[in-house]
Amino acid sequence: xxxxxxxxxxxxxxxxxxxxxxxxxxxxxxxxxxxxxxxxxxxxxxxxxxxxxxxxxxxxxxxxxxxxxxxxxxxxxxxxxxxxxxxxxxxxxxxxxxxxxxxxxxxxxxxxxxxxxxxxxxxxxxxxxxxxxxxxxxxxxxxxxxxxxxxxxxxxxxxxxxxxxxxxxxxxxxxxxxxxxxxxxxxxxxxxxxxxxxxxxxxxxxxxxxxxxxxxxxxxxxxxxxxxxxxxxxxxxxxxxxxxxxxxxxxxxxxxxxxxxxxxxxxxxxxxxxxxxxxxxxxxxxxxxxxxxxxxxxxxxxxxxxxxxxxxxxxxxxxxxxxxxxxxxxxxxxxxxxxxxxxxxxxxxxxxxxxxxxxxxxxxxxxxxxxxxxxxxxxxxxxxxxxxxxxxxxxxxxxxxxxxxxxxxxxxxxxxxxxxxxxxxxxxxxxxxxxxxxxxxxxxxxxxxxxxxxxxxxxxxxxxxxxxxxxxxxxxxxxxxxxxxxxxxxxxxxxxxxxxxxxxxxxxxxxxxxxxxxxxxxxxxxxxxxxxxxxxxxxxxxxxxxxxxxxxxxxxxxxxxxxxxxxxxxxxxxxxxxxxxxxxxxxxxxxxxxxxxxxxxxxxxxxxxxxxxxxxxxxxxxxxxxxxxxxxxxxxxxxxxxxxxxxxxxxxxxxxxxxxxxxxxxxxxxxxxxxxxxxxxxxxxxxxxxxxxxxxxxxxxxxxxxxxxxxxxxxxxxxxxxxxxxxxxxxxxxxxxxxxxxxxxxxxxxxxxxxxxxxxxxxxxxxxxxx
Numbered sequence: 001x002x003x004x005x006x007x008x009x010x011x012x013x014x015x016x017x018x019x020x021x022x023x024x025x026x027x028x029x030x031x032x033x034x035x036x037x038x039x040x041x042x043x044x045x046x047x048x049x050x051x052x053x054x055x056x057x058x059x060x061x062x063x064x065x066x067x068x069x070x071x072x073x074x075x076x077x078x079x080x081x082x083x084x085x086x087x088x089x090x091x092x093x094x095x096x097x098x099x100x101x102x103x104x105x106x107x108x109x110x111x112x113x114x115x116x117x118x119x120x121x122x123x124x125x126x127x128x129x130x131x132x133x134x135x136x137x138x139x140x141x142x143x144x145x146x147x148x149x150x151x152x153x154x155x156x157x158x159x160x161x162x163x164x165x166x167x168x169x170x171x172x173x174x175x176x177x178x179x180x181x182x183x184x185x186x187x188x189x190x191x192x193x194x195x196x197x198x199x200x201x202x203x204x205x206x207x208x209x210x211x212x213x214x215x216x217x218x219x220x221x222x223x224x225x226x227x228x229x230x231x232x233x234x235x236x237x238x239x240x241x242x243x244x245x246x247x248x249x250x251x252x253x254x255x256x257x258x259x260x261x262x263x264x265x266x267x268x269x270x271x272x273x274x275x276x277x278x279x280x281x282x283x284x285x286x287x288x289x290x291x292x293x294x295x296x297x298x299x300x301x302x303x304x305x306x307x308x309x310x311x312x313x314x315x316x317x318x319x320x321x322x323x324x325x326x327x328x329x330x331x332x333x334x335x336x337x338x339x340x341x342x343x344x345x346x347x348x349x350x351x352x353x354x355x356x357x358x359x360x361x362x363x364x365x366x367x368x369x370x371x372x373x374x375x376x377x378x379x380x381x382x383x384x385x386x387x388x389x390x391x392x393x394x395x396x397x398x399x400x401x402x403x404x405x406x407x408x409x410x411x412x413x414x415x416x417x418x419x420x421x422x423x424x425x426x427x428x429x430x431x432x433x434x435x436x437x438x439x440x441x442x443x444x445x446x447x448x449x450x451x452x453x454x455x456x457x458x459x460x461x462x463x464x465x466x467x468x469x470x471x472x473x474x475x476x477x478x479x480x481x482x483x484x485x486x487x488x489x490x491x492x493x494x495x496x497x498x499x500x501x502x503x504x505x506x507x508x509x510x511x512x513x514x515x516x517x518x519x520x521x522x523x524x525x526x527x528x529x530x531x532x533x534x535x536x537x538x539x540x541x542x543x544x545x546x547x548x549x550x551x552x553x554x555x556x557x558x559x560x561x562x563x564x565x566x567x568x569x570x571x572x573x574x575x576x577x578x579x580x581x582x583x584x585x586x587x588x589x590x591x592x593x594x595x596x597x598x599x600x601x602x603x604x605x606x607x608x609x610x611x612x613x614x615x616x617x618x619x620x621x622x623x624x625x626x627x628x629x630x631x632x633x634x635x636x637x638x639x640x641x642x643x644x645x646x647x648x649x650x651x652x653x654x655x656x657x658x659x660x661x662x663x664x665x666x667x668x669x670x671x672x673x674x675x676x677x678x679x680x681x682x683x684x685x686x687x688x689x690x691x692x693x694x695x696x697x698x699x700x701x702x703x704x705x706x707x708x709x710x711x712x713x714x715x716x717x718x719x720x721x722x723x724x725x726x727x728x729x730x731x732x733x734x735x736x737x738x739x740x741x742x743x744x745x746x747x748x749x750x751x752x753x754x755x756x757x758x759x760x761x762x763x764x765x766x767x768x769x770x771x
Contacts, residue, residue, distance in 0.1 A: 005093045005118050005119045005120055009111055009112050009114065009115040010112050010114055010115070010667060010677065010678065011676075011677075012676075012677040012678070012679050012714065012716070013677075014676035014677060015674070015675075015676045015677030015680065015716055016674070016675045016676045016677075017673055017674055017696075017718055018673035018674075018675075019673050020259070020261065020671060020672050020673045020720075020721075021261045021670065021671045021672075021673065022261055022264060022265060023261055023264065023265035023266065023267050023279050024232035024236070024239060024261045024262040024264075024265065024266055024267070024671060025079075025080065025232070025236060025239060025262075025266055025267050025268060025269060025279075026267035026269055026275070026279070027267075027269055027275055028670075029079070029080035029236075029269060030080070030269045032080055032084075032668075033050075033078075033079075033080045033083035033084065033087075034046070034083075036083065036084050036087045036665060036666070037049075037050065037083055037084075037086065037087040037090075039087070040087040040088065040090065040091035040092070040093065041087055041090040041091050041092055042092060045090050045092070045549055046086075046087065046090070048548055048549060049086050049090045049520050049548065049549055050076070050078060050083060050086060051075070052548050053077060053078045053082065053083075053086060054068050054073070054077040054078055054082075055073060055077060056073070056543075056610060056611065057544075057546070058545075058546070058548065059086075059519055059520050059545050059546065059547055059548060060413060060414075060519065060535045060543065060544075060545035061078060061082040061085065061086070061413060061519075062085045062086065062089055062166055062413050062518065062519040062520070063079075063081055063082045063084075063085035063086075063412075063413060063660055064081075064082070064234065064235050064237075064410075064411060064412070064413060064660075065165075065409075065410040065411065065412065065413050065414065065415060065416060065536075065537050065538040066235045066237045066238050066241075066409070066537065066538060067214075067215045067537040067538060067539045067541050068215075068537070068541075068543070069215060070215070070216070070541075070611045074270055076270060078237070079236035079237045080236060081233065081234075081236055081657070081660060081665075082236070082237070084658070084660075084665040084666075085660055085663075085665075086520060087665075088117070088499070088663060088665060089121075089498060089518040089519060089520050089521075090518075090520045090549055091120050091121060091552075092120075092552060093118070093119060093120025093121065094120045094121055094122075094123050094552050094553065095119050095120050095121065095122045095123060095499070095500055096123050096124065097123075097124050097126065097136065097137040099119065100126050100134055100135035100136065100137075101134060101136070103134070104133045104134050105128065105133060105134065105135075105505060105507075106133065108500075108504075108505045109505050109506075111505075112664075113472075113475060113501065113502055113662055113663075113664055113732075114664040114666075114667065114678075116499075116500040116501055116502065116504075116505070117499050117500065117501060117663055117664060118664075119499070119500055120499065120552075121498055121499060121515070121518075121552045121553070122497060122498065122499060122500065122513060122515040123515060123552065123553035123555055123556070124137050124515065124553065124555045125137070125138050125139070125140055125143045125512065125513065125514050125515060125555070126138060126512070126513050127143065127146070127510070127511065127512050127513075128507060128510070128511045129509075129510050130509050130510065135504075135511075135513065138512070140555075140557065140565070143512050143514060144565045144566060144568075144569035145569055146492070146510070146512065147465075147467075147492070147494055147512070147566050147569055147570065148566070148569030148570040150464070150465050150491060150492040150510070151182060151465050151570045152570060153464075154464035154465060154491070156182050156183030156184040156186075156444065157184060157186070157448075157462075158462060158463055158464040158465070159179075159182060159184055159186060159463075159464065159465045159466075159467070160184075160186040160188065160449060160454055160457070160463050160465070160466045160467070161175060161176075161178070161179040161184070161186060161187050161188075161467050161469070162187075162188050162189065162451075162454070162466065162467065162468045162469065162471060162473050163175060163187065163188075163189040163190070163418055163423045163468075163469045163470070163471065164189070164190055164412065164468075164469060164470030164471030164472075165189070165190045165191070165410075165411060165412025165413060165414055165415030165418060165470075166412055166413055166414060166470050166519065167414060167418055167423075167469050167470055167559060168414060168417070168519075168533035168534060168535055168545065168559070169414065169417045169418075169420070169421050169533065169534045169535060169536065169542070169593070170533055170534065170560055170586050170589045170590065170593075171469065171533070171559035171560050171563060172414070172417065172418040172421035172422070172423050172469075173421040173422065173589060173592070173593055174560050174563040174564065174567075174579075174582060174589060175187075175423065175469055175563050176421060176422040176423050176424075177422075177435065177439065177567075177577065178563055178566065178567045178570075180427075180432070180435060180441065180443040180444060181439075181441050181567065181571060181575065181577060182570065182571070183444050184444060184448055185424075185425050185426070185427060185444055185446065185447055185448030186425065186448035186449045186454070187423050187424060187425050187448055188425060188448075188449055188450050188451040188453070188454045189415070189418055189419070189423050189424075189451070190411075190412060190415055190451075190471060190476065190661075191415050191416075191418070191419055191423075192425075192450040192451035192452065192748065192749065193451050193476060193477065193749060193750055193752075194374055194377060194378075194410075194411050194415070194749070195374075195377055195408055195410055195411070195415070196377070196450070196744075196747040196748065196749045197376070197377035197378070197382040197383050197386060197744045197746075197747040197749050198372075198377055198386060198408040199419075199747070200383045200386075200744075200746045200747040201382075201383045201384075201385075201386035201387045201389075201390065202386070202390070202406065202408070203627075204627060204628075204633060205387055205390045205627070205632060205633045205635060206390060206399070206406070206619050206625050206627070206632050206633075207618060207619065207624075207625040207626035207627040207632070208617060208618060208619060208626065209419070210408070210416065210540055210617065211405065211406055211407045211408050211409075211538060211539060211540075212399055212400075212405035212406050212407075212617055212619045212620040213369055213404070213405035213406070213407045213539060213620065214539050214541075214614075214620070215241060215539060216402075217369060217402060217403050217404065217405060218238075218241040218242070218244075218245055218369065218407070219241060219244045219245055219248060219403075220245075220248065220250075220367065220402045220403035221245055221250050221367050221368065221369045221403035221404065222249075222250055222251065222364075222365040222366055222367045222368065222403060223250065223251050223252075223253070223361055223362065223364075223365035223367070223368045223369070224242065224245055224250060224251070224252050224253070224368070224369045224370075224371060225252075225253045225254075225255060225368070225369070225370040225371060225372075226242070226252060226253070226254050226255070226256075226263060226283075226371050227254075227255040227256070227294060227370065227371065227372045227373075227375065227376060227389075228255070228256060228294065228372050228373055228374065228375020228376040228377075229256065229371060229372060229373035229374075229375060229409060230256070230258070230260040230262060230263070230373075230654070230655075231262045231263070231409075232260055232261050232262015232263070232266075232657075232671055233260070233262060233655060233656070233657045233671065234373065234409075234411065234655060235373075235409055236262070238409065239262060239266040239268075239282070240266075240268060242266070242282050243266050243268060243280040243282065246280055246281075246282060247280070250403075251284045251361060251365075252282050252283050252284055252285075253283065253284065253285045253286075253287065253358050253361065254282070254283035254285070254286045254287070255286075255287045255289055255294065255297065256286075256287075256288065256289070256375060257288065257289060257290065257291050257375070257652065257722060257723055257726050257728070258288075258654070258672075258682070258720075258721075258722060258728060259286065259288060259721055260671065260672075261671040261672075262282075262671065263282060263283050263286065264281065264282055264283055264286070265278070265279045265280065265281055265282065266279055266280045266282055267279035267280075268280070284361075285354075285357060285358055285361070287348075287350055287354060287355075287358065288349065288350075288721075288723055289348050289349060289350060289723070290347065290348055290349040290641070290642075290650070290723045290724075290725060290726055291375075291379075291642060291650045291652045291723070291726045291753055291754075292379045292381075292641055292642030292650060292753065292754060293347045293348040293349065293641045293642070294375075294376055294385050295381055295384055295385040295388055295637065295639065295640055295641065296343075296344050296347040296348050296639055296640075296641050297344075297348050297350065297355065298385065298388035298389060298391070298392060299336065299339070299344075299388060299637075299639060300339060300341075300344050300348075300355050300359075301355065301358065301359050301362065301392060302332070302336040302388070302391055302392055302395065303336045303337075303338075303339045304355070304356060304359035305317075305359060305362060305363065305392070305395060305396070306333060306336050306337070306395075308359070308360075308363050315363065316362075316363050316395070316396065317395055317396065318395070318396055318397030320397075321394075321397035321399075321623070322394065322395070322397070325399075325623055325624075325625060325631060325632055326394055326625075326631055326632045326633065326634060327629060327631040327632070327633055327634065328633050328634035328635065328636075329634050331634065331636050332391055332395075332634035332635070332636055335636040340639075343639070347639075347641040348641075349723045349724065349725075362392070362396070365396075367398065367401060367402060367403030367404040368393070368396060368398050368403075368404055369398070369403065369404060369405055369406075369407050370389050370392065370393060370406060370407065371407040371408075371409050372386070372389065372407070372408055372409065373408070373409045373411070374411070374752070374753070375652070375753060376389075377744065377747075377749055378744065378749055378750060378751055378752040378753040378754065379642065379744060379751055379753055379754040380640075380742070380743070380744055380745055380751060380754060381637075381640040381641075381744070381745065382744040382745075382747065382749065383744060383745060383746040383747055384635075384637035384638075384640065384745075387635045387637060388635075388637060389406065390406065390632075390633075390635070391634050391635065393405065393406055394632055394634060399619045399620070399623055399632070400619060400620055400621070400622065400623035405619070405620060406619075407538075408538075409538055410537075410538040411661070412661065413519075413535060413537075414535040414536060416536050416537070416538060416540075417534075417535050417536030417542070420536055420597070420615070421593070421597070422435075422597075425447055425448040425449055425450045425453070426447045426448075426450075427443075429445070431596070431597075432445065434595075434596040434597075435596060438592055438595055438596050439576060439577050439592075440576035440577075441576060441577065450748055451473075451477055451748075451750075452477075452478065452740055452743055452748050452749075452750060453748070454466075454473075454477075455477050455478065455479055455482075455483050455486075455740045456740060458483060458486035458487055458489075458490065459482055459483070459486045459740075461486070461489055463490050464490065464491040464492070465490070465491060465492045465493075465494070466487075466490050466492070466493045466494070466508065467493075467494040467496075467566075468493070468494065468495045468496065468497075468503060469496050469559065469563075470496060470497065470498075470516075471503075472501040472502055472503050472661075472662040472663075473503055474487055474502050474503040474505075474506040475501065475502040475503065475662045475732045475735070476661065476662050476732060476735070477735070477750070478735055478738035478739070478740050478742070478750035478751075478752070479710070479735075479736065479738060479739060479740040480732065480735045480736045481710075481736045482740070483506075483740075484506040487503075487506050487507065487508060488506060488507065488508065488509070489508075489509070490508035490509065491508060491509055491510065492508050492509070492510045492511070492512070493507050493508035493510075493511045493512070494511075494512045494514065495511070495512065495513050495514065496514045496516050496559060496562055497513055497514070497515065497516065498515065498516060498518050500513075501662065502662070514557070514562055515553065515555065515556050515557075516556060516557060516558065516559050516562060517547065517551060517556050517557070517558045517559070518547070519545060519547060520547045520548065520549050521547040521549055521550075521551045521556070522546075522547045522548065522549065522550060522551065523546070523547060523558045525558075526583075526584050526585065527584050527585070528584060528585040528587075530546070531546075531558070531585075531586045532544045532545070532546045532586065532607070532608075533545050533546065533586065534590070534607055534612075536615070539614075540614055540615040540617055541611070541612055541613070541614050541615075542600075542606075542607065542612050542613055542614075542615060543607070543611065543612030544607050544608065544612060560582065560583055560586060560589065561583045563579075563583075564579035564580065564582060564583035565579075565583070567579045568580065587604050590603040590604050590607065591603070591604065598616065599615040599616045600615075619632070642754055644725060644756045644757075645704065645756055647691070647758050648704065648756045648757055648758045649683070649687060649725055649726060649727045649756075649757055649758075650725060650726050650727070650754065650755065650756060650757075651681075651701075651703070651726075651727045651728065651729060651734065651737065651755040651756075651757040652726070652727075652728050652729075652752070652753035652754075652755075653728070653729055653730065653731035653732075653734050653735070653752045653753065654728050654729070654730060654731060655730070655731060656668075656669035656672075656674070656678065656730055657669045657670055657671050657672070659730070661731075662731075662732050664678075672720070674718065677716065678730050678733055679714055679715045679716065679730075679733055680715060680716045680717075680718045680729065680730070681699070681701065681715045681716070681717050681718065681727050681728070681729050681759070682718055682720035682722055682727060682728040682729070683717050683718065683719065683720065683722060683727045684719075684720070684721070684722045684723065684724050684725075684726070684727075685719040686724060687722075687724060687725065687727070688717055688719065691758075691759060693717055693759060694717075695717065695718065695719045696716055696717065696718065697716070697717045697761070698714060698715070698716055698717075698761070698762040698764055699715055699716075699717055699759035699760060699761060699762050700712070700713045700714065700715070700759065700760050700761075700762045701713075701715050701729070701734070701737060701757050701758075701759055702757065702758050702759070702760065703737035703738070703739070703755045703756060703757045704756050704757075704758070705739040705741070705742045705755075705756070706739070706741070708739060710736055710737045710738070710739055711736070711737075712733065712734060712736050712737050713762060714762055715729065715733075715759075715762075717759070727757065731752060734752075734755070735752070737755050737757060738750050738751055738752055738755060742754060742755070
């Protein structure tokens, strides 16, 4: 029997801290997953949704973008956090017009994201207008007329279209087409805030902004690096792939500031070893590096590899591959000729011996994969850090052969697909030309706003209409307090959403919430019958996804339908794009995509094959590199790392185990031993002592950037085995500490893992600042 929505909100006084766990998954993960599903959706809907999750003719998980096997699939092809994501979406809890009538914006603004999200699925479109204190129901026709009126009343450059990574390919393609038909490239998306640095590093060095490995490569690798990543929480199914690599004799090096359980031992609940045995020990070596010091580590590894090659010629460097496929090796070799070991050890917190041991593992490996996530992408020098990874892979020829390559592990389920579909503020000219030819429009050529640009545009009152296709921009972006104030001056905000979130509360002068179908819902209100969507995973595999559950409301519309009706209301029915045809039959959308985007020929037919299809990937497929010079590039970057000012620490943000981005499933970060609360700072006990604080002291946190300060109140210090000089706090509670100009160079990604912070004692009885 499902349980009702929580009445009580988070009480930070309920914070409970235990010892961190040393293994991930296991039977407990299964029990938690089932409990969350049944609590939200009941037994029947939980069973129906989970048994079809990630199966060939089922629903793609709305959580992370980890790929599915092209071969045999297990009955339970999902992880604990995937099950939680499905439970959130398949819930029978509902947010009806009565909910909005009962709860004013003033009241909702005092609620946390945990309380808001757990109220359930939104059932009807609602609106709030200037002077209103509550949202109220609006008809779909009136909502679309309002959107069209407001967009026509302003100019294209003052409209912004934000996208979440859960948006399917067909929806994303329609969305960017709508924006460009209006005349804007203001298409910020969640990728701007996570893996934009990856694309900024990969495109100029290997000619593609995606990873170059398959799931089978993970299984076959001799050596895998897992860097700046917590797979046990953020990509739990990755643990199965790493375990298979280990079973085949592969080795794993984990590089991370925090000793996460998922880096060490995996108990697969679908195997006897995972249930009654000791599980699989994953990391052969763990380098507990300081936050932001990875560039120094990779440069040291490059130095040691070249040193070994000089000592034993032919033992390390793939000279044939380098001569045929790369440029810049001489400058790279000269740059790595010398190293200051004292500075390297101080920067990384690692010893020369630790680094040398890992370098020897690289020397012995003939097939190496380097995986990374947000721990590397959200610092000022992130792009250079990732280019240094490419240097290491190029040096040993780790492209275009089994078990080798670059593996940026993407987050949200279709964040990579959205970019493939053209959701990007800096579109390629060839794509705009193809869109114009296919649809008879004239796409704008001027680059638009990314996510950080959008925050600045809000603050400068340069946005009149903001449309959000999923997501929770008000809480996910940096500088959240200033952003929230600015958002409330925008003329119209439109949120295509499944559940309430902070962005609905921090709204524009007029605000619409448009309830949409989720990934697990059937989409069958079309003349051509039930519709199928598609997604692209982290490894460029495109596959179908279709929901199996009855929607909780007859008033929900599918995302492609919502986009098409917005477009018709704005541009008129005589517009050259036949929006209605695409909304009625998604095959029509895919036929357009097939003619516009490379790699999508025969899209409809190939999507309906057993495993979908894999998009072209020149570095992986043919050892070719589509850079401007037709060769892969070695690059040279100066040594750079994060150094806090006196009296400060470097703070990184992180997710809890009961969380996906800004969605909180619960309040149990059990692998780290933290439950009941979220406003915590993980801190090394010696750093705390140096700063005059004790375990569980209540502090206000102040960040410093270019002489400006940001503040977040009421955090508990929790002693934790972090590197000296480093601390950690949950995302998004700490986002207000990130100044909007603290970004990664080139990619403009917010510096969520680069904050210089200090603490002052907080007063116990003051109310905490809401996040």
